[in-house]
Amino acid sequence: MSEKVLMKGNEAIGEAAIRAGCLYYFGYPITPQSELPEFMARELPKRGGIFLQAESELASINMVYGAAACGVRAMTSSSSPGFSLKQEGISYLAAGELPCLLVNVQRGGPGLGTIQPGQADYFQATKGGGHGDYRLLVLAPDSVQEMYDLTLLGFELADKYRIPALLLSDGALGQMMEAVRLDHEVKPVPDKPWAVTGRRDRETLNVVQTLSLDKDTLEEHNRVLQDKYALLRKNEVRYEALNTEDADLILVAYGISARIAKSAMAKARAAGLKVGVFRPITLYPFPEEALYETAQTTKAYLVTELSCGQMVEDVERVTHSQQVHFYGRTGGNLPCADELFDQILRIMQGKEVGGRAR
């Protein structure tokens, strides 16, 4: 077993990306993710790669398009307002079936908002932030270790399905330092016979494009994409369920909120209350079946997010439960475990959940 190292979440993403063979980073600085481009600017030239600070977010996402079309592992990162600027390019990447890793270290919005942590880009991430029918594989780490692990997984699955993968993180996870193990085996980058690498001895040209003026061709292309997303829903669902079997109340949360939910759960269990935590790790594909299963035994849910209520809509949709409560904080605020514990008590006593933003 290798030694643990202390790293910021943003740096862990960079280290994982380079170890995954991603030698091309394109981006534009924005707090609270700038340690990631700083890390790449320092490390990539030493390790045989290229770091390029583009003139804008728009330029950087299209540089990723170009690099990914050439068959190399490439990535970009930003934070909420900057990530919004990339949406057009992301739609193109999805349409072009180009594997890459996108990172959004979320901050509070809307607008320029704040540089403090937020989780209000869930809709944008999971429902399609750009135009057209497309989805991203959306991975939501809740620790610095998972920032590392899920970056590796993101590249792997992006190549496997030829889709863009999105690591949806937040300012707290990006800025915090924790112990990380870097001893995971990295699978080799698969061959990409479709990549634009020059004609060479191939019979046909490889072309990556997203314009499709023939109606039936585009409809068929949409079918191919939808089949892909169906495969994701079938094969790539990931989640963590803690103490959900006997739980009267299940907290549902992802990312930084899930850590606080776990602390609140520990407090509730110590007080003799049957509380569990369900944490989606893939936000798309959303762990629908596993969450639906819990609805057969539990009495209520408390969804907590750093938003006014986004993932809660998926929890309502999936569980069909009439007892889906919500507690959100925004503006860069994080709830403390005691705050969530108070909400747990209120629900257990049949009271209205306070601070309800819905």
Added chain:
Amino acid sequence: MEHEILFAGFGGQGVLLAGRMLVYAGMMAGKEVSWIPAYGPEQRGGTASCSVIISDEPVGCPIVTKPSALVVLNEPSLDRFEAAVRPGGVLIINSSLVRRKCMRTDVEAFYVPMNDIAAECGNVRYLNMIALGSLACAIAAVPDEFLQKAFVKQFGGKPGMVEANRQAAMIGAQCIKNARRMAGVR
């Protein structure tokens, strides 16, 4: 046991480094640890602070709002965070720069003239190491051997620096021991 620590001072005093070294020591000691800087709209000469958690249990929220130990290197930090310390907690005050006393009666307060000690050590920049040594001694969150590893890790590349910084930390620790002896606390 969970130690939730807030290190606060003004930019340049080295609170972020002191916090990071304690976290490194905690990690080496096999504890669950986290470190996060306050990265709000801080300005040069304004307050700088970091949250450090050293625990036997996995860390939930990394941001410390109710510290079990608070280290303040300047007076604005005391004004801002004094009320947040948990009853029974530890408060370490840099009495070289903080002119007032702690108003709380339900915390264990220590007054360490960090700038003066650092100047005697030969460089005012040692002040964060004196703070680190004081804190580590006051809360005993990490066995000393692991704190020693943090000095080697941080300063190993610079000849003489390990020993100089270690010395500064030891003087900080000694201040706490003396204060406790005087108070007859332990």
